[in-house]
Amino acid sequence: MQRYRNLSGDSGVVAYEIGEDFVAVRFRHGVVYWYTEASVGARHVAALKRLAKRGQGLSTYISQHADVSGGYARKEPDD
Helix, strand or coil, rough: ECCCHHHHHHHHEEEEEEECCEEEEEEECCEEEEEEEECCCCCHHHHHHHHHHHHHCCHHHHHHHHHHHHCEEEEECCC
């Protein structure tokens, strides 16, 4: 995973991984959520990719779009 730049300084996101049709997001508490085109749609995955690369707005986007926040494909708990 790549470290999230966190330009705002207060994001809950610490890292992300981008694939062809998914974005995996690791939050501060250690849990990784996988958002796929099949689970949230191509439009949302494209937005998540853009925000992850930019380093700002990723956590906000996820929390403000109910179909994204509850639409993850899988969740990996912290070890």
